Amino acid sequence: MIRMNENYLKLQASYLFSEIAKRVNAYQAENPDKKIIRLGIGDVTRALPVACITALHKAVDEMAVDATFRGYGPEQGYAFLREKIAEHDFRVRGAQISPEEIFISDGSKCDVGNFQELFAFDTRVAVPDPVYPVYVDTNVMAGRTAAWKDGRYEGLVYLESTEANEYVPALPKEKVDVIYLCFPNNPTGRTVTKAQLRPWVDYARENKALILYDAAYVAFIRDASLPQSIYEIDGAPDVAVEFRSFSKTAGFTGTRCAYTVIPKQCKIYDSQGNGHSLHALWDRRHSTKFNGVSYPIQRAAEAVYSPEGQQQIRELSDYYLANAALIRTTLGKAGFKCIGGDHAPYVWVKANMDSWKFFDLMLQNADVVCTPGAGFGKCGEGYIRFSAFNSRENVETALQRVSEALKGL
Numbered sequence: 513m514i515r516m517n518e519n520y521l522k523l524q525a526s527y528l529f530s531e532i533a534k535r536v537n538a539y540q541a542e543n544p545d546k547k548i549i550r551l552g553i554g555d556v557t558r559a560l561p562v563a564c565i566t567a568l569h570k571a572v573d574e575m576a577v578d579a580t581f582r583g584y585g586p587e588q589g590y591a592f593l594r595e596k597i598a599e600h601d602f603r604v605r606g607a608q609i610s611p612e613e614i615f616i617s618d619g620s621k622c623d624v625g626n627f628q629e630l631f632a633f634d635t636r637v638a639v640p641d642p643v644y645p646v647y648v649d650t651n652v653m654a655g656r657t658a659a660w661k662d663g664r665y666e667g668l669v670y671l672e673s674t675e676a677n678e679y680v681p682a683l684p685k686e687k688v689d690v691i692y693l694c695f696p697n698n699p700t701g702r703t704v705t706k707a708q709l710r711p712w713v714d715y716a717r718e719n720k721a722l723i724l725y726d727a728a729y730v731a732f733i734r735d736a737s738l739p740q741s742i743y744e745i746d747g748a749p750d751v752a753v754e755f756r757s758f759s760k761t762a763g764f765t766g767t768r769c770a771y772t773v774i775p776k777q778c779k780i781y782d783s784q785g786n787g788h789s790l791h792a793l794w795d796r797r798h799s800t801k802f803n804g805v806s807y808p809i810q811r812a813a814e815a816v817y818s819p820e821g822q823q824q825i826r827e828l829s830d831y832y833l834a835n836a837a838l839i840r841t842t843l844g845k846a847g848f849k850c851i852g853g854d855h856a857p858y859v860w861v862k863a864n865m866d867s868w869k870f871f872d873l874m875l876q877n878a879d880v881v882c883t884p885g886a887g888f889g890k891c892g893e894g895y896i897r898f899s900a901f902n903s904r905e906n907v908e909t910a911l912q913r914v915s916e917a918l919k920g921l
């Protein structure tokens with residue numbers, strides 16, 4: 513008899529986005545003429561930068577000729593891309609990351625989700641609340657939690673991000689072994705300063721813990737004093753892994769390319785307390801279970817680092833940031849407290865009512881879809897996430913309708 517991994521039974525059935533889709537579909541079926549605008553799911557809407565498309569076409573043509581055709585590439589990624597990343601994303605900011613410490617992949621979702629395979633079963637895991645659900649669900653699947661109770665999984669340590677701590681959680685009071693952090697944050701849009709990040713690195717060093725730092729939204733940071741990488745903090749390469757993605761930086765959500773950085777000095781420990789190279793462990797895992805990102809896609813990603821590519825990705829993120837500013841200003845004028853949106857594509861709005869009630873109100877009175885904060889964790893209850901990923905025209909129309917709907921409150 514084939515038996516299932518019963519940890520899957522602990523997962524919450526109504527995953528946030530399927531519940532949203534259910535409500536939106538039901539509303540659309542009842543109101544077929546309504547033009548619903550989606551400011552919910554965090555998928556980009558604008559085309560790939562011209563520099564990437566040009567590189568992609570060229571690489572596809574190379575694949576059509578025996579002399580330039582490429583078969584299996586290195587599982588860790590081509591050197592041409594790893595070198596550009598090390599130079600442009602890290603060394604120019606004083607973070608000494610070498611190309612060999614970078615693993616190219618087809619997405620941060622997979623990397624973040626797969627990484628916990630390297631950890632012992634009884635690893636104590638700390639996750640932010642509210643949180644990008646992948647950090648939690650993959651640890652549930654692996655059996656690192658007990659049951660779901662009162663809106664949380666028993667066995668996880670939740671790091672609360674609330675109005676009281678300005679949405680930057682405090683260090684855990686108990687000892688934990690792994691800590692997920694995400695800045696700029698999904699869903700709150702909150703960024704972190706170097707001074708706020710340093711205690712996390714110190715904590716990890718003191719406790720031989722590991723930080724998994726998700727910087728998927730780094731391209732939206734506009735304040736040069738804010739850290740773009742955790743490796744800008746002294747000592748971080750000993751205790752932190754960083755996840756980056758081309759998805760939001762360059763519109764690669766459908767194209768798929770990302771990377772994970774594991775400094776060679778970063779250690780993980782066996783039950784006797786002996787240190788082992790985390791880099792070597794991930795290299796073993798990655799090359800056993802993954803066969804590399806396709807050559808044309810890696811060439812397209814490389815083009816992000818050309819002068820034209822850099823200018824074009826800047827224009828992309830500027831466009832979405834202008835949308836975010838409109839969302840924030842409009843909701844602020846309507847009397848709602850908002851954070852995020854200045855260095856992130858998400859605006860986190862205090863709804864002054866139940867999250868799902870606000871969601872239904874927006875859907876039914878404004879034909880606008882947003883994301884109920886409660887879906888990201890207990891601390892998200894009473895909040896709503898608005899995403900800036902849409903056309904300016906749609907954002908403006910949506911905001912006019914939202915303003916009208918809110919007048920009636």
Ligand SMILES: Cc1ncc(COP(=O)(O)O)c(C=O)c1O
Pocket residue numbers: 554618619620621622624644694698726728756757758759765769770
């Ligand atoms: C915080 C965070 N990390 C990772 C991802 C996934 O990135 P990718 O498209 O590279 O899988 C997302 C996507 O929304 C995200 O919000």
